[in-house]
Amino acid sequence: MKENHPNLSVDSTDLFLLKLVQDDGQIPNAKVAEKLAMSETPCWRRRKRLEEKGLIVGYQANLNRELLGFEVLALVQICFSNHTDDLPFQFEKKIQEIPEILSCHNVTGEADYFLLVVAENLTSYEKFLRNTLRKLPGVNSIKSSLSLREVKSSSRLPINVLLNGSSE
Numbered sequence: 001m002k003e004n005h006p007n008l009s010v011d012s013t014d015l016f017l018l019k020l021v022q023d024d025g026q027i028p029n030a031k032v033a034e035k036l037a038m039s040e041t042p043c044w045r046r047r048k049r050l051e052e053k054g055l056i057v058g059y060q061a062n063l064n065r066e067l068l069g070f071e072v073l074a075l076v077q078i079c080f081s082n083h084t085d086d087l088p089f090q091f092e093k094k095i096q097e098i099p100e101i102l103s104c105h106n107v108t109g110e111a112d113y114f115l116l117v118v119a120e121n122l123t124s125y126e127k128f129l130r131n132t133l134r135k136l137p138g139v140n141s142i143k144s145s146l147s148l149r150e151v152k153s154s155s156r157l158p159i160n161v162l163l164n165g166s167s168e
Contacts, residue, residue, distance in 0.1 A: 008053060012163060013038075017046060018055060019159040025059035062155075065118055072119040073147040077111035080138045087138030088112070094136050100128055111143070 013036060020032050033043035050056050065073070080087060088106075091113070095104045103116040119125035125144075133142055 078113040081140035090137040
């Protein structure tokens with residue numbers, strides 16, 4: 001097992017529990033306890049401890065964006081012309097309020113930020129660019145790449161690597 005964050009004490013049972021709840025956020029405690037070969041109360045306590053430590057940050061259903069009508073998935077590069085003052089802070093604060101932005105990353109390289117954005121269609125994406133992204137504080141240039149086909153999409157961490165020491 002690889003070394004974890006120094007302030008976190010996580011053993012292989014914790015990791016297996018994390019894998020189980022990541023695979024199925026609705027898995028009942030009784031089923032988790034059974035798979036961990038432990039009684040329900042200690043299992044529940046362990047799960048609560050992992051939540052309190054911040055290792056489990058929430059539970060959510062994964063939705064099919066295309067079936068819900070979000071046909072466009074855009075990878076957007078944002079560049080600032082001025083990195084002074086608190087423009088990046090203002091930008092990051094505004095980003096939190098925009099539901100079409102699924103993720104935002106402050107990055108190295110030519111761009112300052114990469115965004116993952118959904119839209120219903122190209123017309124709605126164009127309006128989003130014009131009415132929302134271009135009006136964000138600090139934005140100097142925007143470059144969009146539209147996804148032709150999503151090959152893989154996941155927010156699941158490779159817990160098996162931590163359990164086994166390698167990818168399987």
